[in-house]
Amino acid sequence: MIPLIVAPYLPSYAVTVVYMLQNTEYQIWPYLRWFWRTQDFSKVERRRQLQRTKPARLLLLTLWCGMVLQVLVGLLLIALWYWCGLTGGWAFGLALIISYPVTWAHLILVPLVLGRYLIIKPRQRWLIIHSEQIFKNHKGFRVAIAGSYGKTSMKEVLLAVLGESKKIAATPANKNVAVSHAEFAHSLSGDEDILLIEYGEGAPGDVGRFADTTHPTHAVITGLAAAHLDRYKTIERAGQDIFSVARHLKPEHVFVNTESPTTEPFLKPGFNHYDQHGALDWKVSDVTTSIEGLTFTITKGKRRLELKSALLGKHNIGTLCLAAALADLLGLSDDAITKGVSLTKPFEHRMQPYQLNGAWVIDDTYNGNLEGIRAGTTLLKELRAKRKLYVTPGLVDQGQATQQIHEEVGRLIAASGADTVVLIKHSVTDFIKTGLTAGGFQGELIIEPDPLEFYSNLSQFVAVGDLLMMQNDWTDNYT
Amino acid sequence: METIAVIFGGRSTEHDISIVTAIASIIKPLELTRKYRVEAVYIAKDGAWYWDDKLKNIALFTSGGIQDFIHKNHPASVQFDSGMTLVKASGIAGRKTVRKIDVVFPAMHGTYGEDGALMGLLDMAGVAYVGCGLSASVVAMDKVLAKQIAAANGIPVTKFLTFSRLELERDPTAALKDIKKSLAFPLFIKPAHLGSSIGISRVTDDTALQNGLEVAAHYDDKIIVEEAVQNLIEITLPVMGNDQLTPALLERPLTKPEDFFDFDTKYLVGGKKGKGAKGAEGYSQLPADLSNALYDKTETIGLAAYRSIGCSGTARVDLLIDSKTEQVYFNEINPLPGDLYAHNWNRAGVSNVELVQKLIELAKERYQQRNLLTRVFNTNYLQQF
Numbered sequence: 050m051i052p053l054i055v056a057p058y059l060p061s062y063a064v065t066v067v068y069m070l071q072n073t074e075y076q077i078w079p080y081l082r083w084f085w086r087t088q089d090f091s092k093v094e095r096r097r098q099l100q101r102t103k104p105a106r107l108l109l110l111t112l113w114c115g116m117v118l119q120v121l122v123g124l125l126l127i128a129l130w131y132w133c134g135l136t137g138g139w140a141f142g143l144a145l146i147i148s149y150p151v152t153w154a155h156l157i158l159v160p161l162v163l164g165r166y167l168i169i170k171p172r173q174r175w176l177i178i179h180s181e182q183i184f185k186n187h188k189g190f191r192v193a194i195a196g197s198y199g200k201t202s203m204k205e206v207l208l209a210v211l212g213e214s215k216k217i218a219a220t221p222a223n224k225n226v227a228v229s230h231a232e233f234a235h236s237l238s239g240d241e242d243i244l245l246i247e248y249g250e251g252a253p254g255d256v257g258r259f260a261d262t263t264h265p266t267h268a269v270i271t272g273l274a275a276a277h278l279d280r281y282k283t284i285e286r287a288g289q290d291i292f293s294v295a296r297h298l299k300p301e302h303v304f305v306n307t308e309s310p311t312t313e314p315f316l317k318p319g320f321n322h323y324d325q326h327g328a329l330d331w332k333v334s335d336v337t338t339s340i341e342g343l344t345f346t347i348t349k350g351k352r353r354l355e356l357k358s359a360l361l362g363k364h365n366i367g368t369l370c371l372a373a374a375l376a377d378l379l380g381l382s383d384d385a386i387t388k389g390v391s392l393t394k395p396f397e398h399r400m401q402p403y404q405l406n407g408a409w410v411i412d413d414t415y416n417g418n419l420e421g422i423r424a425g426t427t428l429l430k431e432l433r434a435k436r437k438l439y440v441t442p443g444l445v446d447q448g449q450a451t452q453q454i455h456e457e458v459g460r461l462i463a464a465s466g467a468d469t470v471v472l473i474k475h476s477v478t479d480f481i482k483t484g485l486t487a488g489g490f491q492g493e494l495i496i497e498p499d500p501l502e503f504y505s506n507l508s509q510f511v512a513v514g515d516l517l518m519m520q521n522d523w524t525d526n527y528t
Numbered sequence: 529m530e531t532i533a534v535i536f537g538g539r540s541t542e543h544d545i546s547i548v549t550a551i552a553s554i555i556k557p558l559e560l561t562r563k564y565r566v567e568a569v570y571i572a573k574d575g576a577w578y579w580d581d582k583l584k585n586i587a588l589f590t591s592g593g594i595q596d597f598i599h600k601n602h603p604a605s606v607q608f609d610s611g612m613t614l615v616k617a618s619g620i621a622g623r624k625t626v627r628k629i630d631v632v633f634p635a636m637h638g639t640y641g642e643d644g645a646l647m648g649l650l651d652m653a654g655v656a657y658v659g660c661g662l663s664a665s666v667v668a669m670d671k672v673l674a675k676q677i678a679a680a681n682g683i684p685v686t687k688f689l690t691f692s693r694l695e696l697e698r699d700p701t702a703a704l705k706d707i708k709k710s711l712a713f714p715l716f717i718k719p720a721h722l723g724s725s726i727g728i729s730r731v732t733d734d735t736a737l738q739n740g741l742e743v744a745a746h747y748d749d750k751i752i753v754e755e756a757v758q759n760l761i762e763i764t765l766p767v768m769g770n771d772q773l774t775p776a777l778l779e780r781p782l783t784k785p786e787d788f789f790d791f792d793t794k795y796l797v798g799g800k801k802g803k804g805a806k807g808a809e810g811y812s813q814l815p816a817d818l819s820n821a822l823y824d825k826t827e828t829i830g831l832a833a834y835r836s837i838g839c840s841g842t843a844r845v846d847l848l849i850d851s852k853t854e855q856v857y858f859n860e861i862n863p864l865p866g867d868l869y870a871h872n873w874n875r876a877g878v879s880n881v882e883l884v885q886k887l888i889e890l891a892k893e894r895y896q897q898r899n900l901l902t903r904v905f906n907t908n909y910l911q912q913f
Contacts, residue, residue, distance in 0.1 A: 509881050
């Protein structure tokens with residue numbers, strides 16, 4: 050109890066407050082919600098630490114100065130009461146000294162709000178307005194990549210494959226909101242053949258707004274799953290938003306991953322479909338999957354390409370096949386397509402394999418939806434290993450479907466053939482356990498309350514011949 | 529939740545090694561299982577027992593803070609009450625903290641621990657414990673006894689002689705004469721009861737032999753002198769099990785004959801030469817590069833030695849091979865190998881977390897088997913008096 054009370058008065062408290070702001074991307078309400086549900090401020094920074102960026106350092110300085118000032122004023126009031134008999138001086142002084150952690154955890158939002166509405170927002174608005182003209186006047190193909198999952202993979206695969214012969218530019222990393230698009234537009238040289246623009250939907254209307262600004266000529270819809278349901282409420286509303294990108298496009302310029310069954314109600318005549326069986330007129334066969342990646346053949350009439358990729362899991366076949374088919378449409382040679390596909394490799398924290406203690410670990414911690422869990426558990430089932438381990442905390446932002454989705458997660462894990470399942474303890478753990486039981490899971494179950502302790506001792510859990518799949522990772526602001 | 533007491537430290541030359549084994553290789557993986565409550569029980573160099581969560585932190589020992597800890601804390605005591613209970617003063621109004629122990633995990637190397645002394649205590653307490661029992665520990669820690677038992681079971685051993693310290697002090701010349709008459713150089717001189725290669729010398733002439741005997745007699749009252757194997761391949765094999773044995777992999781320490789597997793090579797970072805990774809895992813060939821037939825033969829002899837000594841739980845069998853004749857000799861057995869030889873078990877497919885759990889299960893299995901034995905026998909003997 051004593052450490053809980055003392056923690057806000059320690060010098061590290063200011064760092065914790067700025068860390069919370071940084072981790073919530075300086076969004077006021079998520080920060081406040083997190084702040085008010087935190088009981089022990091000494092245990093907030095569990096997975097990461099504060100990145101001392103320029104804004105973070107500025108906020109830290111403001112906090113420390115403000116807190117010291119408040120304590121000094123408090124002491125002054127007490128001194129005035131003591132020496133000069135200032136009425137109520139001791140009470141106000143003491144109140145100021147006691148309340149400075151809470152006061153400054155809120156006052157720190159003032160410069161943020163002012164900065165956001167007086168500097169950042171107007172600058173972003175200006176950037177976005179000007180970027181619209183840049184996109185509109187650009188001569189290249191402008192390909193919008195939208196969907197609940199698989200967007201970054203699709204973007205990286207298209208970059209690798211089409212980049213073999215075309216000048217191509219793409220929004221960087223997971224920078225996929227309006228302001229990122231605007232910054233991307235301003236970085237273009239204008240002579241690119243193709244622009245790949247990733248749409249990171251988060252709330253109803255997002256995708257429509259992105260399309261209004263970026264003026265896509267083509268769109269790839271990578272799939273639809275329960276994500277951001279705290280804002281969308283239902284998967285149907287998320288689907289309506291994602292498919293709104295197709296509103297102003299010719300149907301034949303829209304490519305939809307039909308492996309995602311939830312896309313079906315939104316399919317319109319003329320849309321192009323792709324999945325692990327093929328894309329456009331190309332058919333997939335002879336698929337093999339291993340920890341080294343995928344090999345498969347695509348055929349179109351008498352043409353036959355034998356392709357190899359370091360990407361893991363059959364769910365990537367559709368993406369690779371579509372990239373190869375689009376490359377063919379754009380006139381790339383067979384050799385260039387084969388080479389481009391061979392250059393594709395796992396992206397950081399997305400089905401990324403690495404060796405630890407002689408075991409294989411597949412890091413899929415950026416995965417955040419049910420379809421990703423399905424792909425990961427399917428891959429775990431397919432790969433051969435002496436012992437299989439599976440680790441997850443569950444999924445975030447699943448709205449009212451949280452229980453149902455996590456029970457399904459449990460069933461999928463049970464069907465993966467995992468020998469050991471480690472659940473990082475969170476509010477959804479019991480739902481996953483219910484699903485595991487329903488799925489007939491017979492292996493070892495470990496409930497891990499301390500994710501940092503677990504991840505930093507991962508090597509203690511694995512040995513030669515083991516295969517460990519880690520899916521999703523909750524940041525500290527989720528419980 | 530079961531409570532596991534990990535006992536380490538002790539009055540032994542291998543006190544420091546025991547601390548690392550306990551904290552890094554036993555306590556940490558045990559806690560990671562989330563299945564056990566783990567209690568750290570440290571036996572200081574003066575023999576006092578301490579029990580505290582702070583003892584789980586290696587920094588307490590590496591920083592020298594342990595002296596301060598000992599200064600500020602009262603030793604714990606042990607209660608034998610149909611099992612084992614740890615007791616310590618809590619410091620608040622004279623109240624005591626007690627913890628009933630389900631399984632003891634000894635992490636003691638050398639004297640008063642690995643040599644059977646602790647096992648005898650635990651047998652008396654009637655508590656389950658990990659690793660070899662009293663008799664196997666006693667035999668394993670006596671290199672002479674171990675060789676004699678192995679030889680009696682048809683397991684090949686090198687030619688050796690044994691002397692007591694008194695014999696060496698009384699008539700060293702006679703001992704030297706005996707050795708030169710019966711054995712051929714190069715020779716190994718070893719204290720019979722010490723592990724971690726402490727006090728061992730490899731000698732090739734009379735002067736070195738004399739010095740080596742003095743060094744060994746400084747550490748032990750029983751000394752073994754044995755012929756070195758020509759064209760030597762040293763092999764070590766961790767084994768786990770009570771009745772059903774599971775071998776790990778044959779491991780070959782990559783040392784020259786003059787750099788035999790001594791303390792520095794085993795435990796100091798990078799071995800003697802300061803290269804590679806830490807200690808034993810830094811310079812060995814794993815698995816040993818032997819022909820299939822020789823590998824199988826060596827493994828079979830290793831398992832036979834484990835059985836003949838009566839080991840249970842886990843132990844590491846050291847073997848010697850003459851690479852020309854492919855003759856395999858039993859050398860010695862270590863009932864509690866440093867770091868449990870986790871690096872070898874890892875290569876054999878057993879993770880650290882699995883390893884400690886399996887050893888706990890084996891301890892419980894042996895405890896149950898022992899409890900099935902009849903220990904009392906009613907007679908009319910007393911009524912005669």
